[in-house]
Amino acid sequence: MDNITGKVVKYYSDVVTEMRKVTWPSQEELKDATIVVLSVSGILAVFTFSVDWIINAVIKQFLN
Template sequence: MKDKVVKYIKETVVELKKVTWPSKQELIGSTIVTIFVSLVLAIFIFLVDQGLSNLMALVLS
């Protein structure tokens, strides 16, 4: 069991060394885009929800 764990960790380290990690600028840029898109989507969902709520209130009254 111990041998399998050690082998797994060694293989994981080897694979992590093969990864091309993003630069700091790429990471910051991707983070900004992700936050912006999330905010736009949240605002859109909020507006649709408010519109449907108002429509349901109008229909049910």
């Protein structure tokens, strides 16, 4: 049981050490990245909707 406790303590110690090495983005970088993600998501949503609408229209033509 003591071996498991030691491993858990070492794991969390390693996590804290690695988290201190992390370079966190500034507020401006975070805002810019958020805008990019939302823009790309919107473009992909419009693209997916368009392709779906076109395929749906083509299938309806064949079925009628």
